[in-house]
Amino acid sequence: MLSDTRQRKRSKQREKVLDVVRSTKSHPTADWVFHEVRKELPNVSLATVYRNLNLLAESGKINEVLCDGQLRFDANRDEHFHFICRSCKGIFDIDETRVTSPDFKLPRGYVVQDVRMDFYGICPSCQASQ
Amino acid sequence: MLSDTRQRKRSKQREKVLDVVRSTKSHPTADWVFHEVRKELPNVSLATVYRNLNLLAESGKINEVLCDGQLRFDANRDEHFHFICRSCKGIFDIDETRVTSPDFKLPRGYVVQDVRMDFYGICPSCQASQ
DNA sequence: CTATGTGCAAAGTGTTTGCAAATTT
C-alpha cells in the first residue's frame, strides 16, 4: 500500500503529473494524464502515473472525481461543484458563489467532513445541438 | 449494447435481481446481488446479474451509486442523500426531510435534471469505536 | 416460430503490484 506515512522524495515524474493535472479544468482521466506526461517524459510508465496520482490525491493536492464509472482527477482546490452532462458526459465546474450551500441536520452521531454536490442534466452546448 | 429499445420479455432472473436489490438498504455490489440470487436460482451466472442490473438501471427501476470506485445499486426511489463513511466505507441513507435542498442558480443554459448530494465523514459507529 | 434471455468461458478495461535497476537525499 502507498497510503502510509513514509517520507517522500521528489521526482520529475511526480512534479510533471501535478503540472499536467493543474494545467487543465477538464477533469482528466489517468490515461489522458499519462499521454500528456509522455510528451515531455517519453519513458514514464502508466504505473508511475497511477502511483503519483494516488499519492497526490492522498496528500490533498488533487481530488478524485467519479464520473460515469471512471475515476478522474481535478486540481481545482477551491470549493466548487460539478455539473455532469448526461448527453456528452462532460464535467463542468460550477463555482460556489452561484450555489447556496444546503442546510442540513443529520441524525445524531454523523460527523460531516465534506459535502459533495453534483448536478446532472444537459449542458449548454448539448442543449443547443438538439 | 443493451441500451436500445428492444421489447423486453420477463425472466425469473431479472425479477429475482430486482427483488434482491429491493430487499436491502445496503447499496449492494453486483457480486453481492449475484450471491443472493444464487440462493434461489443456483444456476444464474454473474453475467446475467450484470445484464439485468444494467437493464433495471436503464429503465429507472434502480439507481447506480458510485462509492469508493465501486459501482453499487440502490432501489430506494424516494429522494434521499448518502452519507459515506471515510472509515468503514459504508453508505448510509439520509432521508430528505432532514436536509433542505440547496438554492442554486447555474449559469445560463445548464438544464438541471437532478441534484445529487453526498456527505462524507465518520459514521456513528466508527465514531464510537475510536 | 421468432425474438429475447441465459449460462458459460473468453475477452476487455482500468488499476495495482512485484521486482531489479535508477534516483534522490
Place this chain on the structure above:
DNA sequence: AAATTTGCAAACACTTTGCACATAG
C-alpha cells in the same frame, strides 16, 4: 549508504461480450 521511485510486465478486480441453447410471447 539508505530509502524511495521508476519502468516493465504480470496480476488483479470488475464488467462486458460472443455464442449455442433455452425460454417467453
